[in-house]
Amino acid sequence: MSSSQRRLQVLRAIVIEYVNSKEPVSSKTVASSYVTGVSSATIRNDMAALEEGGLIRQPHTSAGRIPTEAGYRIFVDYLDLSTAQVAHNRALLAAQLESVESLEDVIERAVRVLAKLTGQAAVAELPEIIPDRVRRVELVDLDEVRLLVIVVTAAGGVFEGHLILPPELRGPDGSALRSVRDAINQALEGVAAGRVGEAASRGRELTRETDRQLYDLVSEVVQERLGSLETSRIVTAGAANLARAGVDFHDVARVLEVLEDQSALIGILHNVQLASVQVSIGAENLHEGLAGASLVSATYGSGGTITPHAELPLSHVGVIGPTRMDYGRSLAAVEAVSGYLSRLLLKQSGASWDVPVQSQEARKETE
Known part of the structure; x- marks a missing residue:
């Protein structure tokens, strides 16, 4: 085993032990x-060497070491996600x-289960499940x-909007x-x-040129009236x-304030890349409340083999917790x-799913 491989094992040991014990980790504990x-020396x-590299730190004199945010990042990047644990969670x-x-x-109950599985705060975006x-x-x-504009939707919604016509369009003919x-x-x-x-x-191109100004005004009213149907909601x-x-x-308190702010959570989740499970740690989070x-x-709602015309909503789900969290457990959940x-969602759409659970290593190779 090379010294770099051994140091990665030492870092892994410090992270796991610190997450479990909440106490700084000594060289004796790692060695035993x-x-x-390998000797304690x-x-x-x-x-x-890990401390010099900024991956661990000593919180106070004569104490053991604890991971830094950079150390957690290295740990997560090399974490191999247990497919057995994922399968167990899915069965549950x-x-x-x-x-x-x-x-x-x-979705609401799944979020509660996710919070229980991880011991963290769980969040999920409610998708436009049935548009x-x-x-x-x-x-x-x-x-x-x-002019009264009436919009009727497939779900039976009726939305009305009044359009005040500009002088040049008043008294439109039939x-x-x-x-x-x-x-x-x-x-x-x-x-x-x-x-x-x-x-x-x-559709503007389908209208006679002389009627396009009126078309634009009607279109604005329709979009305004249907705007409420596009609002995302967050379950926590x-x-x-x-x-x-x-x-x-x-x-x-700052983290709890973020959880209470629907718009902040939507912004945070929408800044996350559309990819398989991932982690942002400390300063990597763009919102200062999660620093x-x-x-x-x-993301959920897409994946596997989807029929070309399937319109599946893409939404986000995740957990928020301290940097000292059980990342393996949280990732698997x-x-x-x-x-x-x-x-x-795929079952409802009639599409199929054929993507197996991947390890972190496999995901990094495909991204």
Whole structure:
């Protein structure tokens, strides 16, 4: 074994022991329980090299060592995710969620299970699980100044908006209204609420040039009325776990404030790369409220072999906790939950799934 390989083992031992004991780790503990066949003096030299490299530190004189954020990063990068642990977590999820019928209820309960499995705070974004779609747009000429725009969705929603016409468009004739109505229905019928803006811009070309100003105004009203259907929501659970782990945070109140802020959480999750399970540690988190925390997250709703026309929503799920967390446990739990939710959405879409659980090493090779 080379000295670099041994030092990686020493770092791994310090992380695991510190996570379990909450106490600084001595060279004697590493030599007796983790890296056997090597003298304590050699381990001390390795620890000195790791400290010089900024991967561990000594919290106070005569104490053992604890990992730094850089040390946790190296540990996570070389962590081999246990497929057996992921499979066990998925089986547990299936057992606890099989009687739940609503997809929203499934996600909410899965978040509670995730918080229990990890001992951290769990978060999940509720996706546009069954996108509401435009069924019909109607235009009613109330008078020369006002136009009523009515949007009916496939889910039975009816949204009304009043359009005050500019002077040059007041008193539109029936031909103009029919032209705009027919064009916007041709462009938007069956389109998901979140894609109305893109589809409406294409439909503009279907309108007579003389009616395009009116078309643009009607399109703006439709997009405004359907805007509420595009709002993401966040489900959280396990905030009490962080309160109990307050000693691991410099300021746990800041982390709890983030958990209470829906818009902040949505921003944090949307800044995460669309990839398999990953970890951001301490200063790697862009939001200052999580500067002393770690986020283990994954996307769900896509993966495997998907039919070309399947429109599956992409959302995020993860856990937030102190940098001194059990990363193996958290990674396995987040992987299990994201995989379970993805399978559920894929099953509803009629697509298939054929992606096996990958180790960290395999994921790094494919990214």
